[in-house]
Amino acid sequence: MAEVMSTSRAINAAMRVAMAEDPRVFLAGEDIGVYGGAFGVTDGLLGEFGAERVRDTPISEDIIVGMAVGAAITGMRPVIEMQFSDFVVNAMDPLVNQAAKLHFMYGGNVTVPMVLRLPGGGGTGAAEQHSQSLEAWFAHVPGLKVVAPSTPQDAHDLLLASINDPDPVVLVEHKLLYKAEGPVEVRGSLAEVDAAFAGTVPRRTGGDLTIVSYSRGCAVALDAAEALAADGVEATVLDLRSLRPLDLGPVIASVTATGRLLVTHEAPGPVGVGAEVVAGVVGSEAFDHLLVPPVRVTGRDNPMPYAPGLERATIPQVEDVVAAARRLMAEDD
Amino acid sequence: MAEVMSTSRAINAAMRVAMAEDPRVFLAGEDIGVYGGAFGVTDGLLGEFGAERVRDTPISEDIIVGMAVGAAITGMRPVIEMQFSDFVVNAMDPLVNQAAKLHFMYGGNVTVPMVLRLPGGGGTGAAEQHSQSLEAWFAHVPGLKVVAPSTPQDAHDLLLASINDPDPVVLVEHKLLYKAEGPVEVRGSLAEVDAAFAGTVPRRTGGDLTIVSYSRGCAVALDAAEALAADGVEATVLDLRSLRPLDLGPVIASVTATGRLLVTHEAPGPVGVGAEVVAGVVGSEAFDHLLVPPVRVTGRDNPMPYAPGLERATIPQVEDVVAAARRLMAEDD
Amino acid sequence: MPRVDPSTPEGARAALTTMWTIRRFEEALEDLYSRGLLHGTNHLSIGQEAVAVGVCGALEEGDLITSTHRGHGHCLAHGADPMRMMAELLGRVDGYCRGRGGSMHIADVDAGNLGANGIVAGSMTIAAGAALSMRMQGRDAVVVCFFGDGAANEGSFHEALNLAGVWGLPVLFLCENNQYGMSMSQDSSTAGGSVAARGAAYGIEGRRIDGNDLDAVHAAAAEAVAGVRAGGGPALLEAVTYRYRGHSKSDRNLYRTLDEIESWRNERDPVDRFEAAAVASGRLTAEDVDAVRAEARDLLRDAVQRAVRSPEPTVDDLDGAAYAGRSTAAVA
Amino acid sequence: MPRVDPSTPEGARAALTTMWTIRRFEEALEDLYSRGLLHGTNHLSIGQEAVAVGVCGALEEGDLITSTHRGHGHCLAHGADPMRMMAELLGRVDGYCRGRGGSMHIADVDAGNLGANGIVAGSMTIAAGAALSMRMQGRDAVVVCFFGDGAANEGSFHEALNLAGVWGLPVLFLCENNQYGMSMSQDSSTAGGSVAARGAAYGIEGRRIDGNDLDAVHAAAAEAVAGVRAGGGPALLEAVTYRYRGHSKSDRNLYRTLDEIESWRNERDPVDRFEAAAVASGRLTAEDVDAVRAEARDLLRDAVQRAVRSPEPTVDDLDGAAYAGRSTAAVA
Numbered sequence A, B: 001m002a003e004v005m006s007t008s009r010a011i012n013a014a015m016r017v018a019m020a021e022d023p024r025v026f027l028a029g030e031d032i033g034v035y036g037g038a039f040g041v042t043d044g045l046l047g048e049f050g051a052e053r054v055r056d057t058p059i060s061e062d063i064i065v066g067m068a069v070g071a072a073i074t075g076m077r078p079v080i081e082m083q084f085s086d087f088v089v090n091a092m093d094p095l096v097n098q099a100a101k102l103h104f105m106y107g108g109n110v111t112v113p114m115v116l117r118l119p120g121g122g123g124t125g126a127a128e129q130h131s132q133s134l135e136a137w138f139a140h141v142p143g144l145k146v147v148a149p150s151t152p153q154d155a156h157d158l159l160l161a162s163i164n165d166p167d168p169v170v171l172v173e174h175k176l177l178y179k180a181e182g183p184v185e186v187r188g189s190l191a192e193v194d195a196a197f198a199g200t201v202p203r204r205t206g207g208d209l210t211i212v213s214y215s216r217g218c219a220v221a222l223d224a225a226e227a228l229a230a231d232g233v234e235a236t237v238l239d240l241r242s243l244r245p246l247d248l249g250p251v252i253a254s255v256t257a258t259g260r261l262l263v264t265h266e267a268p269g270p271v272g273v274g275a276e277v278v279a280g281v282v283g284s285e286a287f288d289h290l291l292v293p294p295v296r297v298t299g300r301d302n303p304m305p306y307a308p309g310l311e312r313a314t315i316p317q318v319e320d321v322v323a324a325a326r327r328l329m330a331e332d333d
Numbered sequence C, D: 001m002p003r004v005d006p007s008t009p010e011g012a013r014a015a016l017t018t019m020w021t022i023r024r025f026e027e028a029l030e031d032l033y034s035r036g037l038l039h040g041t042n043h044l045s046i047g048q049e050a051v052a053v054g055v056c057g058a059l060e061e062g063d064l065i066t067s068t069h070r071g072h073g074h075c076l077a078h079g080a081d082p083m084r085m086m087a088e089l090l091g092r093v094d095g096y097c098r099g100r101g102g103s104m105h106i107a108d109v110d111a112g113n114l115g116a117n118g119i120v121a122g123s124m125t126i127a128a129g130a131a132l133s134m135r136m137q138g139r140d141a142v143v144v145c146f147f148g149d150g151a152a153n154e155g156s157f158h159e160a161l162n163l164a165g166v167w168g169l170p171v172l173f174l175c176e177n178n179q180y181g182m183s184m185s186q187d188s189s190t191a192g193g194s195v196a197a198r199g200a201a202y203g204i205e206g207r208r209i210d211g212n213d214l215d216a217v218h219a220a221a222a223e224a225v226a227g228v229r230a231g232g233g234p235a236l237l238e239a240v241t242y243r244y245r246g247h248s249k250s251d252r253n254l255y256r257t258l259d260e261i262e263s264w265r266n267e268r269d270p271v272d273r274f275e276a277a278a279v280a281s282g283r284l285t286a287e288d289v290d291a292v293r294a295e296a297r298d299l300l301r302d303a304v305q306r307a308v309r310s311p312e313p314t315v316d317d318l319d320g321a322a323y324a325g326r327s328t329a330a331v332a
Ligand SMILES: Cc1ncc(C[n+]2csc(CCOP(=O)(O)OP(=O)(O)O)c2C)c(N)n1
Pocket: B030, B059, B061, B083, B087, B090, C043, C069, C070, C118, C119, C120, C121, C147, C148, C149, C150, C151, C152, C178, C179, C180, C181, C182, C247
C-alpha cells in the first residue's frame, strides 16, 4: 500500500484527501495556485479543486492568517501556507492574539480549526530573512498546537490530523525535507489519523545515549547515531513530532535508561525548544539517572548567513552532533 | 543623592537625561505626547522637548518600529514605546527581520541603535490581549538584546545603557512595576552607565536555595524568600536583569553552593526563559552539585483571563513559589 | 427585511429602547467602577449610540458583526442580553465568555456577534474571513466590520479592504469616526484626512455620514447592506460621531477642550436628536419616550442585580480551556 | 543638480552605460548560475533597467535609496561597484556584506543605498524612518523607496504612506510595477487596480508613468524629487515595466504567455528604446552605442574575474558579528 514519495508529495496528497472529503477545507496563500507554491507543495491542486478552494492571495500575510481565523470561527477549515516561515512575522497578531486566544477568551463559544503551514529552515542559500526556524515562539504560546514532522509519512499524517483538529495548528515544515523521500501510506480519509498519536517516537534505539530532535534535525541525529555506532556507541534517537504539546514521557523513559541526553535542533539555542526538553527532563524523575550534564547542539547564535561555508557553520552538522556525543560519552563514565 | 521615585518616574528621568544630552535621541509612540503615554511614563516630556522629539504616531505599530530602524541606521537614536507589549505582534518584521539582522546581514555596514520599550505583564485586569509577557521570543533572536529591570534604579540605568548601546535593545517593563517605588540616583549623563553592568545580581543571599527571576518576578521571589526565612530556609534571590545576553555565571556559582534551583517568571513555562536558565545551569559544572531537580514556577499555561480570581491563578503568586521551594527543600536532603 | 425599521412607530420605539439601553449600560459601568466593583478598564460608547443601533438595525437574521474594544453598543444593538454582558464585565460565569474575556472581548456568537477585540483593527481581517466563509457556504449573510478612525491607520485595515475588494467579499466596513484614536485627532493621524475617501484606493465607494442621526445611519447602512448582499462587493461607511467620556479610565482629556465636548453633548446628542425627530414626525409620543427611558432604566437595574448574583468562575474552569480539543496538559 | 542628465550627450552615455551594466550583470549571474557557481536564488531585473537608471540619475549626492529583493539594478544605478556586488553574490569577503547577505541584501551605505531587503515591503517603513532622520538632522536629502506592485498590498505600504503623509516626510515612493508579484497579476491582487491612485488615500498625488522610457522616468523622477526636496511632502510614482525572466529560479512561467513576454521584449525594451531615442535625437551616435555596449561587457567580465578571486569568509568572521557592541558570546 505504501509508496515512495517525497515529503512535498506527501503533504500534497494529504491536502487532496482532506479537500476531497470535507468541503469546509480550503487552501490559501501566496502563489499556491498556478505556480504551485514556492516549493511546489500545492502543485496540481488548483486544477483539481478550482480557484474557490485553492486561493491565491495578495502579498498580505496579516490578512492571510486573519482571514483564516475569520473563516475558521464561522465553520470553515482553512489550510494556509506562509510562503516562507519568516513572513509569519507579519501575521503574529492574527496568529497569537487571535487564533491562539479566541476559543479561551470567548469562553469556548468559538473554535479555531485552522492549519498554518510554515516552510522554514536554512541550507538553501536563502540567507537571513528566508531561513529561520521560529518554532520556539509558537511552542511558547498557549492556545496554539505545533507539530514538526521529520518523515514523509508523518508530514502526511500530521497534516491530516491538524486539519481534523478543532484548534489552530502550526505545521513546521523544513524546506530541505521537501525533496526527502520515504514510504507513505496515503490515508483514505481524515478520520484514519488520530491527532492523539502525535507524540514522541523512537527512530532508532540504543542503550548508551538519548538523542532528541524534530523536523530535519532527526536526519542529522540519525546520521550521527550511525557514525557513533561505528565506534560502538549505540544511541536512541527520539523524534518529538509535536512541540506543543510536548510529549516528554518517552524522553524521560529513555534518559532514565541511558543516563545521557543530547538535544539537537537548527534554531539558535537560547530559549529554544532544546532548552525546554532539557529543563523538562531534568525536572523529572530522570534527574537521578543522569550521568552527565545534558547537552544541546543547536544553530549558531547568529542570523543565517548567505555564504555557503558560513551557512554550514550556522546549521548543526552531523559531525557536530557526533563530536558532542563523544564528549558526553567520555565524561564521568 | 538618591531620591525615592516610582519606576515610571525613573524611566521618565532617564529619557530626560538622554534627550538633554544627545540630540540624536528622540521618542515616538502612540499617545506619548500630551497624553503622556497609556501609563504616564512619558509625561511632561512633550512640553520639555517639543513635538519634533516626542512624536505621537498614528496607531501603526509596524511603522513605529520600522521607522525607528530607518532612523537608527541613518544616525538617530530612537526610543520607541509600544503602548502595550502585546501590540509588538504587529511589528515583528521590523524588529526581528530588520533591526535584529541588519548589522550582521549588511556585513557590519550599519548599526541599529534603537530601544523598544515594552510595557507588559498581567495583574491589571486587562485580559488576554493586554497582559502578555513575550520576552522569551526576543531572547531567542540573535541580534537583539533584551533587558528586564526589576527596580526603579535598574529601570533608569538600563534605559540609559540601552540608549547608549549600538544594538537594538528590547526593554521589558512590567506594568505593575510602574508605581513601585525605590531609591534612584538620577544619572548626570549617558556615559555614567556602562552597558556591561547588565549582568545578573543578587537581591538577597542565603545558602539553602537559589531562586532566579527577573522583572516583577523578583518581587515575588523576594517575598517568598522572606516567608521561607521565617521557616529557617535561607534563599539567594538572583535578578537576571538581562535576558539576552544571559549572564548565568552568578546563577551557576550560587547553585553550586546551594544545590537547589528554582526559577520563576510570569510568562508561561513551555519554552520560556526559565527553561533556558535551567538548561544552562544543568549543562554547566553546577550539574554535579544539584541535590534535587530544578523547578520552574511559571505562569499558568493559558492566555491571561479577565476575572480577578482566574487572573490571579494564572500569575505565579508568592505562595506558589513558597510551596515549590518547600517541596524542593523536602526532597532528597 | 431589516430587524428594526425606525421609520415605523414600532421600529422607532425599538431603536430608542436600544439606544437608551446602551447609554444606561455604560452609565451603570461607570457607577460600578466608581464603587470599586469593576476592575480592569473599559471604553464607553456614550454619545455614539446611533451608529450601533442604526447599523445593526439594518441587518437581517443571520448577518454577522465584528466589534472593537469600544463594543458594548454593538453588542447590545446586535441582540445581546445586558445581564450576560454585565456578568462578563463583573467576571462571572454567566458572562458571555464565562468571565474570561471582560469588556474588550465580549462575543455573542449565537446572535451573530463574532466578538469584540482588544487589538485595534484586529477584527478587520477576521471580518473578511467570515465574509469569505459565508460566501463559500452559500449563505446570504453580510458581515459588518466595526472599526474606529484610529484603526484606519493600521496595516490590517489596508489588507482587509484590499482582499475584500479583489475577492468581492460581502462585508460592510463601518468606520465609527469619533474623531480621536485615544488622544490623536483624526487630522493629526490620518493622511488625507478621510477614511471614506480611502475606499477609492480599493475600488470601493466610501461614504461619510452623520453618525449622530439615527435615521441617516440606518438608511445609509440599509442601502450599503443591500448592495453588499446583492453581490456588489464590499462597502465602506464612515459615520462621524463623538465620544463624551475619556478614552478609558486613564484619560485626563488633555487633547481636547471641554467646550468641544459640551457642544457635541448639548447640540448633537444622538439620543436627544432621535427623540426629537421621532416625536416631530409622529412616530413616537412624549409618553412613549418616557416609557422607553423607564424601561431601559429598569432593564439595566435588573441586569445588574442579576449579574452580581452570578458566581465567580473557579480555577478548574481554566483546565484545558485554552483548547477545544486535546489540551497541552493532557499530554505534557 | 541630478547626477545624470540623459538629455545631454554625456548624461545619455552615462545612463546607457548603466543600463547595459545592469543587463550584463544580470546575464552574468544567469551564466554563473547555470555553471553551478552561484547558489541560493536571485531575482533578475532584466527589462526594468530604465526605472533604476532613470530614478537614481535624478538624485543628488547624499540622497538615499532603499531597495528590494530585485535590487541589483537599483544598487548599480546608485553607484555600486559591480565587482563588490558580484563578490557578494558569490559569498566572498569583498562583497558589500562580506558574503553574509547575498543577492537579496546588498547594502552600499557609503553610496547612499541603505540596502536591499528580502521582505516584500520591508524597506518601506525603513525608508520613512530614514526620511525623518534626514529632516531631524537638517539634511536636505531625499529618500527614494523602491517597491514592487505586489508590495503595495502589504500593510507596511499603508502605514508608510500614511506616516510619510501626516509627517510630510521627504520620501519618494517609487513603485516598480512589473505587473506581477511573483505569479499574481496586478489585477488579481490589487483592488482598484492602480498603485498610483492609492496615493490619494494619503493626500499624495500619485502618477503612473511609462517605466520603459528612460527619458520619461528621469523627467518624472526629477520633478517628484524636486517637489519632495522643496518640502512638499512625500510623492508617489508608479513606473510600469516588465520582467522578462521568471520571478526567481523556481518559476515555470505558467501564469503568463510567451507572447506577452516576447511582445514586451521586442517592442518595448527599455534599452533598445533609449538607444533609438538617443541616436534619433543626436545625443549619441551609433558608434557611441557600440562603444558603451563593449564597455559594459568588459566591465562585467573584469568584475567577475576579480570577484571569483576574492576569498571566502571563514567561520571566525561570525564571531560577535551579530552585534555592533558587546555580543551575546561575550557574556553568556
Ligand atoms: C494594535 C493596537 N494598538 C494600540 C492599541 C491601544 N489602543 C486601544 S484603543 C486605541 C484608540 C483606538 O482609536 P479608534 O480606532 O479611533 O477607536 P476609539 O477608541 O476611538 O473607539 C488605542 C491606541 C490597541 N489596543 N491595539
